[in-house]
Amino acid sequence: MTRASNRPPVVPPEAALPSYLRAGYTLRSWLLTTDHKRIAILYLVSISFFFLIGAIAAALIRLELLTPAGDLLTNDGYNRAFSIHGIIMVWFFLIPSIPNTFGNFLIPLMIGARDLAFPRLNLLSWYIYVVAGLITLYVVLSGGVDTGWTFYTPLSSVYANGAVVAAILAVFISGFSSILTGLNFIVTVHKLRAPGMTWGRLPLFVWSHYATSIIFVLATPVLAITLLLVAAERLFGIGVFDPALGGDPLLFQHLFWFYSHPAVYIMILPALGVISELITSAAHKRIFGYWFVAYASIAIAVIGFFVWGHHMFVSGQSYYASAIFSFLSIAVAVPSAIKVYNWTATLYKGDIELNAPLLYAMGFIGLFVAGGLTGLMLAMLAIDVHVHDTYFVVAHFHYIMVGGTVTAFFGAMHYWWPKITGRLYPEAWARASALVILVGFNVTFFPLFLLGYEGMPRRYHVYPESFQVLQVISSCGALLLAAGYLLPVAYLGWSLFRGAKAPANPWGATGLEWTTSSPPPKHNFIEQPVVERGPYDYPISDPLSRSND
Amino acid sequence: MTEQAAEEPFHDTDRQEQADRLGMLVFLASEIMLFGGIFAATMALRIQHPQDYMKAASHLRLALGTANTAILLTSSLAAALAVEGARSGRSRWAARALAAACLLGTAFLAVKGYEYAGEYREGLMPGTAAAHFSGPLQRLFMDLYFLATGLHAFHVLTGIVLMLTAALNRTALHDRRAVLIGNVALYWHLVDIVWIFLFPTLYLAGVP
Numbered sequence: 001m002t003r004a005s006n007r008p009p010v011v012p013p014e015a016a017l018p019s020y021l022r023a024g025y026t027l028r029s030w031l032l033t034t035d036h037k038r039i040a041i042l043y044l045v046s047i048s049f050f051f052l053i054g055a056i057a058a059a060l061i062r063l064e065l066l067t068p069a070g071d072l073l074t075n076d077g078y079n080r081a082f083s084i085h086g087i088i089m090v091w092f093f094l095i096p097s098i099p100n101t102f103g104n105f106l107i108p109l110m111i112g113a114r115d116l117a118f119p120r121l122n123l124l125s126w127y128i129y130v131v132a133g134l135i136t137l138y139v140v141l142s143g144g145v146d147t148g149w150t151f152y153t154p155l156s157s158v159y160a161n162g163a164v165v166a167a168i169l170a171v172f173i174s175g176f177s178s179i180l181t182g183l184n185f186i187v188t189v190h191k192l193r194a195p196g197m198t199w200g201r202l203p204l205f206v207w208s209h210y211a212t213s214i215i216f217v218l219a220t221p222v223l224a225i226t227l228l229l230v231a232a233e234r235l236f237g238i239g240v241f242d243p244a245l246g247g248d249p250l251l252f253q254h255l256f257w258f259y260s261h262p263a264v265y266i267m268i269l270p271a272l273g274v275i276s277e278l279i280t281s282a283a284h285k286r287i288f289g290y291w292f293v294a295y296a297s298i299a300i301a302v303i304g305f306f307v308w309g310h311h312m313f314v315s316g317q318s319y320y321a322s323a324i325f326s327f328l329s330i331a332v333a334v335p336s337a338i339k340v341y342n343w344t345a346t347l348y349k350g351d352i353e354l355n356a357p358l359l360y361a362m363g364f365i366g367l368f369v370a371g372g373l374t375g376l377m378l379a380m381l382a383i384d385v386h387v388h389d390t391y392f393v394v395a396h397f398h399y400i401m402v403g404g405t406v407t408a409f410f411g412a413m414h415y416w417w418p419k420i421t422g423r424l425y426p427e428a429w430a431r432a433s434a435l436v437i438l439v440g441f442n443v444t445f446f447p448l449f450l451l452g453y454e455g456m457p458r459r460y461h462v463y464p465e466s467f468q469v470l471q472v473i474s475s476c477g478a479l480l481l482a483a484g485y486l487l488p489v490a491y492l493g494w495s496l497f498r499g500a501k502a503p504a505n506p507w508g509a510t511g512l513e514w515t516t517s518s519p520p521p522k523h524n525f526i527e528q529p530v531v532e533r534g535p536y537d538y539p540i541s542d543p544l545s546r547s548n549d
Numbered sequence: 550m551t552e553q554a555a556e557e558p559f560h561d562t563d564r565q566e567q568a569d570r571l572g573m574l575v576f577l578a579s580e581i582m583l584f585g586g587i588f589a590a591t592m593a594l595r596i597q598h599p600q601d602y603m604k605a606a607s608h609l610r611l612a613l614g615t616a617n618t619a620i621l622l623t624s625s626l627a628a629a630l631a632v633e634g635a636r637s638g639r640s641r642w643a644a645r646a647l648a649a650a651c652l653l654g655t656a657f658l659a660v661k662g663y664e665y666a667g668e669y670r671e672g673l674m675p676g677t678a679a680a681h682f683s684g685p686l687q688r689l690f691m692d693l694y695f696l697a698t699g700l701h702a703f704h705v706l707t708g709i710v711l712m713l714t715a716a717l718n719r720t721a722l723h724d725r726r727a728v729l730i731g732n733v734a735l736y737w738h739l740v741d742i743v744w745i746f747l748f749p750t751l752y753l754a755g756v757p
Contacts, residue, residue, distance in 0.1 A: 034557075108558070114558035115558035116558070117559075117568045118568075119558065179576075183575045183579070184572075186571070186575050187568050190568075190571055191564055191567055191568040191571060192558060192559075192564075217579045219582070221579050221582040221586070222582050222583070222586045224586075225584075226586055228696075229586070229696070236675050237675060238675045238692040238693075238695070238696060239689055239692065240590055240689065240693065240696075244685065245685050245689060246688055248593065248597075251589075251590060251593055255586055255589065255590070523558075
C-alpha cells in the first residue's frame with residue numbers, strides 16, 4: 001500500500017519526541033489524559049464494547065426470526081432485545097462513533113492545532129459517556145426495557161415495565177457528552193486553525209464535523225428536556241403527554257423527532273466527511289466542487305431540523321403539515337445527492353489506487369444511494385402509508401446507519417490506522433474484509449425491503465410462514481456480516497504487533513495530518529505548521545487527468 | 550494586573566479569551582434549546598386551549614412573580630457592573646457587585662420558595678389533590694409551571710455558585726480582560742432572559 005509521495009514530504013525528526021502512545025505507560029496516564037488522541041482511543045475502546053453488546057442483541061433478534069413461531073424468545077424478551085439493540089446502537093455506538101474517535105483524533109491534526117480548544121472538557125465528555133454507559137449496562141442486567149429506542153408515550157410513561165427511568169437517565173446523561181463534544185469542536189474550528197488555514201482550506205472531514213457539532217449543540221438539549229418530561233410523568237404523574245392528565249401524546253413524538261431526525265444526520269454527516277477524504281486520497285485528485293460539498297454538509301444540518309414530521313405521517317398530524325414535511329424531506333436529499341455526484345466526479349479520470357479504504361468508500365456510496373433513494377420513497381405521503389412501520393423502514397435506515405456509517409467507520413479505521421497506531425495493516429486481508437462486509441450487509445438487509453413491501457410489520461417476532469425464506473436469508477447474511485466485522489479485529493490486532501512500521505504519509509495524501517510522524521507526538525506537530533495550499537492540492541501526475549483539472 | 554500565560558493548546562491569551570467566550574456562547578445556545586422544549590409544550594397548550602390556560606394561569610401570584618422579575622433584572626445589572634469593575638481595574642468593586650448579584654439571586658430563590666410553599670398549602674403541587682382545578686388541562690398548566698420554574702431555579706442556583714466562585718477568585722478579579730467574570734455574567738444574563746420569557750408565558754397570561 002505504500003506509494004511514493006508525489007511531493008517530498010516534510011520529514012519530521014521522529015527521534016526528537018516520543019509519540020503520543022509512548023508519552024506514558026501507566027493506567028493513570030491514560031485515564032487522566034487531556035491529549036485528544038488518547039481520549040479518542042478511550043472512546044474507541046468503549047464504543048467497541050457497546051457495539052459488541054448491541055450486536056449480541058441483534059444476533060438474538062436474527063436467531064429468533066429464523067422460524068415463524070416465537071420459540072427462542074418470549075414476546076416480552078423479544079421487545080427487550082430490540083429495545084436494547086436500538087438504544088445501545090444509536091446512543092452508545094452510532095452517535096459517538098466517528099465524531100468522538102476519528103473527529104477527536106483528527107480535527108486538531110487536520111487544522112494544525114495542538115489539541116482541542118478545551119482538553120479537560122474533552123476528557124469530562126468521555127467520563128460522562130462512561131457513566132451513561134454504566135447505567136445502560138445496569139438496564140441490560142436488570143432485564144432491560146420494552147419501549148423500543150423511541151420511548152413513545154404513553155407506552156413508556158404509563159404502561160411499560162422494566163427499568164424505563166434508568167434507561168431514560170442513561171440517554172439523558174449521554175446527551176451532555178454529545179453537547180460538550182459539539183461545543184469543543186465548534187470552538188476548535190473557529191479559534192485554533194493554524195496560520196494560513198482559511199475556511200476554504202479546511203478538509204471536508206472538518207466541515208462535516210462542524211455541521212454535526214451544530215446539531216449536537218442545538219438538538220440534543222431538546223431530547224434532554226423531552227426525556228426529563230417522560231421521567232417526570234412516570235415518577236411524579238406530571239402529565240405532559242398523558243391525555244388522562246391533560247397531556248398530548250403526539251407532543252412527545254414532535255419533541256422526540258425534533259431531536260431524533262437531526263440525530264440521524266449526526267450519525268451520517270461524519271461518515272460523509274470520511275468518504276470525501278478517502279475518495280480524494282485514493283483518486284489523487286482534487287475534490288470536485290469543494291464548496292458544494294462543504295456547504296452541502298451545512299445544508300443537511302440546517303434542513304435536517306425541519307423534516308421531523310415525516311415520522312408522523314400516519315400519527316394524525318394535519319394534512320398540510322404532512323405535505324410540507326414531505327416536501328422538506330425530499331429537499332434534504334438534494335445536498336446528499338450533490339455529495340454523491342461530486343465523489344463520483346472526483347473519481348472520474350482520477351489516478352485511482354484501488355486500496356481497501358477506497359473499496360469501503362465505494363461500498364458506502366452504493367449502500368448510501370440505496371438507503372437514500374428508499375428514504376425518498378418513504379418521504380412520499382402515499383407510499384409511507386403503505387410501508388410505515390414495516391421492514392421497509394427498518395431496511396431503509398439500516399442501509400444508512402449500518403451500510404453507511406459503519407462502513408465509513410471501517411473505511412476510516414483502515415485509512416487512518418497507520419497514523420493512529422504507526423503500523424501498516426495487511427492490504428489483502430483488508431480488501432477481502434471490505435468485500436465480505438459489502439456482501440454480508442446486502443444479504444442481511446436487502447430481503448427486509450421485500451419483506452416490508454409485502455407487509456411484514458417491524459417489531460414482531462411471530463410471522464406468517466410465507467415470510468420465512470426471506471427471514472432465513474437475512475439471518476444467514478447476518479452471520480456473514482458478523483464474520484466481516486470480526487475479520488478486521490483479527491488482522492488489525494495482529495498488525496499492532498507484527499505490522500510493518502508506517503511512514504508519515506503512506507498514502508501520498510495532502511492532508512496536514514500526514515505531515516507529522518505516525519503516530520504523532522503528544523503535541524501533534526514539532527513546529528507550528530503554516531498552511532499554504534488547499535486540502536486536496538494534488539499535483540497533476542497523470543496526463544490523462546490534466547484535461548479535467 | 551497579573552498577566553497570565555496562555556494554557557495548552559493556545560499560543561496566546563487573546564485567542565484563548567476569544568475561545569472561552571465563544572465556548573460560553575455556544576453553551577448558552579444549547580441552554581436556550583433546552584428551555585425551548587418546555588416553551589413548545591406550553592405554547593401548544595396555550596394555542597389549543599386558551600380559556601383553560603388563562604384560568605389556570607390566574608392561580609399564580611402575579612405580585613410575587615413581578616417582584617421576582619425586578620429582583621432578577623437588578624441582579625443582572627450588578628453582574629454587568631462586576632464586569633465593568635474588573636475591566637477598569639477596580640477588583641474590590643467587582644467582588645462587591647458579584648456578591649450583590651449573588652444576594653439578589655438568593656432573594657429570588659427565597660421568594661420562589663415562599664411562592665412554592667403557598668402553592669403547596671393550596672394543594673396545587675403535582676400529585677396532590679387537584680381540588681382547585683376544573684379539569685386536567687389546568688392541572689397540566691400547573692405541572693408545566695413547576696417544571697419550567699423548577700428547571701429555571703436550578704439554573705439560578707448554578708449561576709449563584711458560579712458567581713460566588715468568581716467573587717472568591719483573586720486572579721479572576723484582577724483580570725483586566727474579565728474573562729471568567731465576563732463569561733459567568735453572560736451565563737447569569739441567560740438565566741435572566743429565560744425568566745423574562747417565563748414571566749409573560751406563565752404569570753401575565755392569567756391577567757384578563
